[in-house]
Amino acid sequence: MELKPATLAGPTLAGTALTLIHAGRAATRSELTSQLGVTRATTGAITAELRDLGLIVVDSGPGGGHQGRPSHRVVPDPEGPVALAAQVHPDGYAVALVGLGGVIAARRAWHAPVPADPGLVFGEVAEAAADLLRTSRRRCVGAAACLPTAVTRPQGTAIRALYVGWPDGSPVRELFAAELTRRGVAAPAGFSAVNDVNAIALAEHRHGAGRDAGHLLVLVAEHRGVGGGLVLDGSLYTGSTGLAMEAGHVSVDPYGRPCVCGNRGCLNVETDAARFLESAGRELPAQGPILDEAIALLRDGYQTDARVRQAADAIVERLGLGLAGLINVINPDRVLLGGMHGALLAVAPGPLREAVARHSPWGHGAAIPVEACSLDDAGLIGAAETAWQPVLDNPVLIRSLPD
Structure with missing residues (x-):
C-alpha cells in the first residue's frame, strides 16, 4: 500500500x-x-x-x-508565516515579525520611558504589533515577549522586575496575551514570555555565534544590569521553575556596591554599563539608552583616554573573576559575551581572556573559547524562537492558522 x-x-x-x-x-x-x-x-x-x-x-x-x-x-519560505516578537527594556520597546530561519521580516522600535504598570506597557506594545501584522498581511503562528526580568515557568510571572518598576509577581504572559487578543491577534501556537538574556542565548545558539556548541554559556550586559543564559544540548536551561542562570547575581566583591537583589558586589552592578560610565567619570544620561552611550565611549576612548581605560580594565578584572566561577561550575564548551561585555571583548580581548584564566583553577578556563555574540536583535529573534517552537515540534499545527 x-x-x-x-x-x-x-x-x-x-x-x-x-x-x-x-x-x-x-x-x-x-x-x-x-x-x-x-x-x-x-x-x-x-x-x-x-x-x-x-x-x-x-x-x-x-x-x-x-x-x-x-x-x-x-x-x-520568505513569504511564509511569522512569529510575533516583542522586547521591553528600561529604555524602550521593540516589536518584530520573525520568519523561519530567524529572519526579521518587519520591525519597529522606539525609545520611551517604561511605565511602572505592565498592563500599560503591553497595551502600547500590542498596539504596535497588531499594526505591524495588519500592514504585513502575514499569518502569525504565535507571540512571545522577552523582558528584563526573571520569568517563572509555566506561569509566566515576572520576578523582581525592578529595572522597569513592575510589581513583583506581575502576570506578564497573561497581560501580553490579553492585550494582543483584545486587538484581534490570534496565536495558535500560544503566547509566551521569556527573560531577555535567555532569548539572546537561544537565538545565538540557533542562528549566531553559538551554533554547534553543546554547552553554551551566554553573559550579557544589556540596557541595565547583567544577565546569563545557558543552552544545553540544544535546549534552553531554565531550572525547575524558569529562574535558573541569574548569573548577574554572582558576587565578585562581598564589600562592593549594593545590588537590587539585596547582596553586594554582584556582576549586575560591578560590570554593567552604568558602572562603567560612572567609573569613567561620565554622568548617566537622564534620558536615552545608557548601553549605547557606554559602548560608544568604550570603543572611542579605550585607546586614547586613560580614565576610560582604567574603568574598563577594572570591569575586565571583575568580569574575568565572575566568568571563571561560572565556567568552573558549568563547564561549558563555549562562552559568548553580549552588550557591553561584547564591546569589552572587542577592545581588550587579551586582558579579558587572561583574567578568566588567572582566576580558573588549573587554568581550565583558559581553554574555553570566549567570543562575542553576533546577532543584531538577538532578543527579538530568541523570543520568536519560543513562539515558533510548537510548530517546529509539529508542523501540522500550521493548518490551524487563519487565512
Whole structure:
C-alpha cells in the first residue's frame, strides 16, 4: 500500500526536518536525507508536505549533491508565516515579525520611558504589533515577549522586575496575551514570555555565534544590569521553575556596591554599563539608552583616554573573576559575551581572556573559547524562537492558522 506524504513524514520526522532547515543545518534535500537517516523518497515526501504547508520552498535549481547528482535546495519560505516578537527594556520597546530561519521580516522600535504598570506597557506594545501584522498581511503562528526580568515557568510571572518598576509577581504572559487578543491577534501556537538574556542565548545558539556548541554559556550586559543564559544540548536551561542562570547575581566583591537583589558586589552592578560610565567619570544620561552611550565611549576612548581605560580594565578584572566561577561550575564548551561585555571583548580581548584564566583553577578556563555574540536583535529573534517552537515540534499545527 502506498503511504500518503503526511503519514510518511509524521509530526516528529517532519518537525526534525523543519528544525534542520530553520537552523540552516540542511540546505539541500541531499543534506536533509543524510541527517534524517531516511531514504530519498521519504525526504521527498517530507519536503513536499512542508512546502504544501507554506513553510519551505523547494528550489528546482541544482543545489549540489553527491557523486555528481544534483540536489534541490530547501529553504524557509520568505513569504511564509511569522512569529510575533516583542522586547521591553528600561529604555524602550521593540516589536518584530520573525520568519523561519530567524529572519526579521518587519520591525519597529522606539525609545520611551517604561511605565511602572505592565498592563500599560503591553497595551502600547500590542498596539504596535497588531499594526505591524495588519500592514504585513502575514499569518502569525504565535507571540512571545522577552523582558528584563526573571520569568517563572509555566506561569509566566515576572520576578523582581525592578529595572522597569513592575510589581513583583506581575502576570506578564497573561497581560501580553490579553492585550494582543483584545486587538484581534490570534496565536495558535500560544503566547509566551521569556527573560531577555535567555532569548539572546537561544537565538545565538540557533542562528549566531553559538551554533554547534553543546554547552553554551551566554553573559550579557544589556540596557541595565547583567544577565546569563545557558543552552544545553540544544535546549534552553531554565531550572525547575524558569529562574535558573541569574548569573548577574554572582558576587565578585562581598564589600562592593549594593545590588537590587539585596547582596553586594554582584556582576549586575560591578560590570554593567552604568558602572562603567560612572567609573569613567561620565554622568548617566537622564534620558536615552545608557548601553549605547557606554559602548560608544568604550570603543572611542579605550585607546586614547586613560580614565576610560582604567574603568574598563577594572570591569575586565571583575568580569574575568565572575566568568571563571561560572565556567568552573558549568563547564561549558563555549562562552559568548553580549552588550557591553561584547564591546569589552572587542577592545581588550587579551586582558579579558587572561583574567578568566588567572582566576580558573588549573587554568581550565583558559581553554574555553570566549567570543562575542553576533546577532543584531538577538532578543527579538530568541523570543520568536519560543513562539515558533510548537510548530517546529509539529508542523501540522500550521493548518490551524487563519487565512
